Amino acid sequence: AQSVTQLGSHVSVSEGALVLLRCNYSSSVPPYLFWYVQYPNQGLQLLLKYTTGATLVKGINGFEAEFKKSETSFHLTKPSAHMSDAAEYFCAVSGVGANNLFFGTGTRLTVIP
């Protein structure tokens, strides 16, 4: 079985500050891990994904995430927050089937000017 826990439903940071959004997963098989972003009134957009290989994954808009197997974590970071980063972020883990993704409950990021 697969599941995802996102710690913190709301995170606020100042513009220019570090962004850290936390994601822990549970998976009975080697996981594929994803971060998606949802801007207001829009669908989800893939930020980055980990499949195999390098554990530090770089995505769009300056975001990156590191897969840590020992900690079962896949936290999302960005060194310097921008106002345009304000959105909801979802972590997801793949299931056994080719089309099964299990999403976390989301973290809403607010960027304070």
Add this chain to the structure above:
Amino acid sequence: NAGVTQTPKFQVLKTGQSMTLQCAQDMNHEYMSWYRQDPGMGLRLIHYSVGAGITDQGEVPNGYNVSRSTTEDFPLRLLSAAPSQTSVYFCASSYGGARSDTQYFGPGTRLTVL
């Protein structure tokens, strides 16, 4: 190239009514999915399709029906709407499965059942 389109954007139904949410993609993707998004629960998979004529259930399929007669279209049918089906519905498509390939999401349909 319109990507994934969904209609309608908003819909209000009365309990017991039926309706179809439309989803179409023009990227020649084999895989298509329907999710519902509820506050505090993230996205949950309703049904998915791995190609024309092939569909399967996801995590929360009860009360919904799907079919896939063409590669482009994947409609979601609510047979007898209930207030518990009030949600935002997203359609997604990908060339391969969601595990291995990027999913593209439509803009969503906001459904209210009274």
